[in-house]
Amino acid sequence: MSAPTHLDLFSGAGLFSAGLVQAGFEPVLAVELGAEAVASYRRNVSRCAVHGSVADFRGAPKVDVVIAGPPCQGFSTLGRRDPTDVRNALGLLILPWVRAADPSLVVIENVPPFLRSPQWRELAAGLRELGYADVVTWELDALDFGVPQRRRRAFTVASRLGPVAQPAPTTATPRTASSALFAPGLDKADPMHVWPTPKGIAADRIALIPPLGDKRDLLRGHPHLCPPSWSKIADQATDVWGRIDPDKPSNTVRCNFQNPSKGRYLHPTENRTLSLREGARLQGVPDSWCFEGKPLPAARQIGNGVPIPMAHAVGESLRAALAGMGVTALAA
Ligand SMILES: C[S@@+](CC[C@H](N)C(=O)[O-])C[C@H]1O[C@@H](n2cnc3c(N)ncnc32)[C@H](O)[C@@H]1O
Incomplete structure (x- = not known):
C-alpha cells in the first residue's frame, strides 16, 4: 500500500x-x-x-x-x-x-x-x-x-x-517548560546545545535577574543597568529579559529566541539564553535533529517551524x- x-x-x-x-x-x-x-x-x-x-x-x-x-x-x-x-x-x-x-x-x-x-x-x-x-x-x-x-x-x-x-x-494537561529544559540528554558534545555567551552589560543584567524575574526587577533594583527608554515603557513588553517559568509552558519560541531583549527567553536557573537544542525541544523537535548553518539561521529555522x-x-x-x-x- x-x-x-x-x-x-x-x-x-x-x-x-x-x-x-x-x-x-x-x-x-x-x-x-x-x-x-x-x-x-x-x-x-x-x-x-x-x-x-x-x-x-x-x-x-x-x-x-x-x-x-x-x-x-x-x-x-x-x-x-x-x-x-x-x-x-x-x-x-x-x-x-x-x-x-x-x-x-x-x-x-x-x-x-x-x-x-x-x-x-x-x-x-x-x-x-x-x-x-x-x-x-x-x-x-x-x-x-x-x-x-x-x-x-x-x-x-x-x-x-x-x-x-x-x-x-x-x-488535557499542558507540558511544562521544565519537561523540555531539564529532561536528560542535554550534552556539551551536542553541536546544537550552544548559546551566545552574554558579555558586558548583558551579562551583568542576566546575573541579577531572579527566577521568574524580568526587566522590571532590573528597573526596581538596578536602575544603573537600565536605559532611560525602559522606564518610559515599564509596563509594556514586560517579558523582555525574562526568565522562563519552568512550571508552565514557555512563551512562543520565535526566531530571535537567543536574544534576551526580545522576550522571556532566559534559562530558568542558568545565566544565559536558551540553547538551540532547548529551543528545538520546546518546538517538539527530536534530539536526533541537527539544523544546518550558523546559530542565527539555525535559530530562525527553529522559531519559524x-x-x-x-x-x-x-x-x-x-x-x-x-x-x-x-x-x-x-x-x-
Ligand atoms: C514560516 S517559515 C516555514 C516553516 C515551516 N513550515 C516549518 O514548519 O518548518 C517560512 C519560510 O518561507 C521561506 N520563504 C520566504 N520567501 C520564500 C519564497 N519566495 N519561496 C520559498 N520560500 C520562501 C523562508 O525562508 C522561511 O523558511
Whole structure:
C-alpha cells in the first residue's frame, strides 16, 4: 500500500512536513528559499527539498495534500503589521502549485491575524475557484498537542472532500517548560546545545535577574543597568529579559529566541539564553535533529517551524479525511 503524498511550499527546515511524516505521509517535493533550511530539511526529513522561490513556478507533481507556511512577519502582532509588506502577498503564490498538483486537501499555516487580512480573503477565493468548496479555518494552540509552549497558529484547510475534522487536543494537561529544559540528554558534545555567551552589560543584567524575574526587577533594583527608554515603557513588553517559568509552558519560541531583549527567553536557573537544542525541544523537535548553518539561521529555522506534535495532529486529521473518502491507498 502506498503512503499518501504531500508537497510542502515555504517548507523551512521541515517541521510541518515532519509532523505529516509522523502521520504516515510521504513528502515528494519541498520548496524553500533559504539554503540552510533546505540543507536541514534534506538532513532531517527527506532529500526531496529543493532550493528555490515559490514564485518561480515550473510545474508540480500530483499529490494528495499541499501544505504551505508562507512567512508571517507582515501579519504578526509583534511586527508592524504593515499592510504593504510585500511578504503578505507570498501566500497567493501557492495557487499555481495547487492547480498543477491537484491535491484533495490544501493546508496553509500562519499566525491568526492572517485570517483577518485581505490577502487571506483573496487566497480563500482563489482556492474556491480551483474547486475547493470547503475552506475552513482552525486556530490551534500548540500546548493542546503535547508541546511545552504556548503558540497559537491558524490553519486554513481547503478541501474537495467535504469538511475535515479539526484535530482534538491530545492532552488535557499542558507540558511544562521544565519537561523540555531539564529532561536528560542535554550534552556539551551536542553541536546544537550552544548559546551566545552574554558579555558586558548583558551579562551583568542576566546575573541579577531572579527566577521568574524580568526587566522590571532590573528597573526596581538596578536602575544603573537600565536605559532611560525602559522606564518610559515599564509596563509594556514586560517579558523582555525574562526568565522562563519552568512550571508552565514557555512563551512562543520565535526566531530571535537567543536574544534576551526580545522576550522571556532566559534559562530558568542558568545565566544565559536558551540553547538551540532547548529551543528545538520546546518546538517538539527530536534530539536526533541537527539544523544546518550558523546559530542565527539555525535559530530562525527553529522559531519559524510548526511544532512537530501539532503538525502531527493536523496530519492525522488530513489522513482521516483522505481515508474516509478512499482517495488514496493508505499504509496500514
Ligand atoms: C514560516 S517559515 C516555514 C516553516 C515551516 N513550515 C516549518 O514548519 O518548518 C517560512 C519560510 O518561507 C521561506 N520563504 C520566504 N520567501 C520564500 C519564497 N519566495 N519561496 C520559498 N520560500 C520562501 C523562508 O525562508 C522561511 O523558511
